[in-house]
Amino acid sequence: MRSKALRWLLFALLASAISLTILYRDHIDAGALQQWVEQAGPAAPLLFMVIYAIGTVLFLPGSVMTLAGGALFGPVLGTFYNLTGATIGAVLAFLIARFFTSNWVEQKTGGHLKRLKEGVENEGWRFVAFVRLVPLFPFNLLNYALGLTRIPLLHYLIATYLCMLPGAIAYTYLGYAGREAVAGGEGLIQKVMLALALLAVVAFLPRLIGRLRQGPTMNIDALRERLNKEDELLLLDVRTANDYQDKLGHIVGSLNIPLEELESRLAELTPYLEKPVALICTTDRRSKKAAQILGSQGFADVHVVIGGMTQWNKNALPVHTTTETSDHLREIQ
Template structure:
């Protein structure tokens, strides 16, 4: 019976998504406004329901969010947008968990299993990170996270809180657009505020990446940790030629050149929750590598200040 229920739910969901994709060109802000205004006092509830269902069925969230700002203003619009998006994200998460989480847990292995385990270990912090720094499409990510073992309430709370900055910015943009069409007062100030909010949201990825980086380590501190046998990855991001060149390299170091790092992240996923210390000639390439790792979910990233130049200046052995 459970299997039949899952099959029915899957087919219904697939059919709903197919219909939504086929008719998405007919789904626009004007149509939504007509539905909401026609519902009278129940308009906000209808809007949130449409937003939630649209999230499940892969309808464009940008249209809904801008429409929410235009219909309800910046304050109520933000609340309705955020609530509808969160409810939709929760539904997609629960559907994916019901339909496929057990199967994924049984069938996955190798690098994919390591990736899923890394996401699960980071839990709500990973959810918060991808909500603040949208690396993947929102609708698809809701289903993908449902296939992990992240606790539902951790997912829900992190989603609601961390989508708030984007919801405020895009809701206000919808409101400012409506005011521009209507010729409301203080139009220039409203447009400037909308642009400032968008700029703040666009800056979030860089800010979050910096926050996820640990403090820089001096070379003596790194040497002390290595001598003490601490479990950490020394990642040298110089080119292969420099790694074995005149400056040499730290005996425990692993070499992945900076230019290759984005495509070779899966090789170091075992260290996603463990300390990673980045080394280069000084520390400029290491700082760039730290931002790449932070954007990919690594939780404890440090840059070795001065790199191999300071290592050699201190007289430490190099290979």
Template sequence: MNSKLLRFGLLTVLIVAIGIAISYRDQFDAEALEVWLDGAGAAGPLLFILIYTVAAVLFLPGSVLTLAGGALFGPVLGTLFNLIGATLGATLAFLIARYLASDWVERKTGGRMAQLKTGVEKEGWRFVAFVRLVPLFPFNLLNYALGLTRINLAHYILATFICMFPGALAYTYLGYAGREAIAGGEGMIQKILLALGLLVLVAFLPRWIGRLRRGPSQTVEQLKQRLDSEEDVLVLDVRSEEEFTGEQQHIPGARNIPLDTLPQRLDELNDYLERPIVIVCRTDKRSAKAAQLLARNGFGDVHVIQGGMTDWNDKGYPVE
């Protein structure tokens, strides 16, 4: 059989299967899954891992399975089984995208695909680790999208398994605590509080990681040297439009995106995902907030200019 025809046939089956799975996803709930797996006996863990693997490929909600894993197997084995199932599913989707569905997946991912390719090509497994810890993309779609990059398969699997651990642990324990609460087990309040504490830690991961990815602050002298040497650096002024053209004026060639509109305009900066960005405001308070926002959203070379336009003007550097 012609390889292109076989590829097309397999891809058609995959798309139909995903469509069917999505249309019935409302019936995919933790309670029904628990009843089914309870009757599987010793084969329950293997069946659970298989279901999780298939669910990841078919775009079914992993949160349902993760909670069910905690309720069925407890916090330790539940976390292990959830991680194995999620990693196998992520790997299978990755391989499908790499060898079978590249054209279709690229159409589905749209402009975000450029961000993934740029990040992976520069950072490799570190970028995979970052997007697993910081949910910039939907999990199921991300698995397919990463298959279109040149990341090494072994690096992808290892980074995926390790960096999904915090989220898997938190949601697995939440499922376990929920079942204990319903059953009225001992230490119910403590378990619920621990589950909530884990969720809070996971929620703060993006902020913490964003700070780690943010580059060191720079002085106006350092920025002036970079501009004089015609280095490819974006000067991002996050003051309001009135301030940008007001008394302090602005650095020649700077781009103005006010801080309050920056979250909605991140796509305008996609060309600088892995290129240097230096952020300027009146001093550096708003710059720090902008830098944190960019770092949390995958921008890998972001710096705050100390003292901002106030220091720039004090030095007598050119403005327009």
């Protein structure tokens, strides 16, 4: 009982500290923080990393800290200190979430949320790497959310440190360039342009990774062969419900999720994060858009069926023209 009471007290203190930090975050003076760190002398890097780690746990904006690190320590050392401080904070938040609530989550989670959690755990370090490179959720919140899973701590730490590097380099250099702009340093235009180029690269990462994860295209013959041989393949039809039942019909065993609903129903597809998904529509236009969505959300083996149901019908292959419930997805759930 005493241990449980102590845990609740610690949780209440942490929640209060986070609430106060969020409430007064707009009053934080970045200039005063930089001055305070500079006055620490040789201990400045260590003090900065400690502040960054605590700020991460308490939901301070990481971008502000990263810019400050670049201004204080330059592009090279600043990147190292920023990345190390952010990773320490991320690990602390991960461990705090696991200490306080992981057992409760294991007992209470069910339905779609349980399947989503299991899908993330099956992805493991790959999921951590993906969301660090392509930030789908706020950084501070994600640290706590991942602590609710059974992803190994070492995998989480390594993937976090390595995959936050591109963003850390870009924002650290931006902070450095900002300091140079204020000080009127030499080569200012080149430094600003380089900072903007680094930010552009980071901004392009989600689209690039999404394209890399789309996988190759698939023709009708290849689709038919894989449907006959491969039980794990999900055939996802992204046409509207009316088109799914229309004269072109649909393929037996396919799952119909219209493109317009795909993003809101991604939790239903979590079991297929690392399994093959074939996308089909009337031609292949909607399928290509769906592939971009799935690729950017971490699905690793996505294929666009070229020609779609139009080509399937031209090949005189069997179709159904009435809606049938797909048992394919349900079998693995």
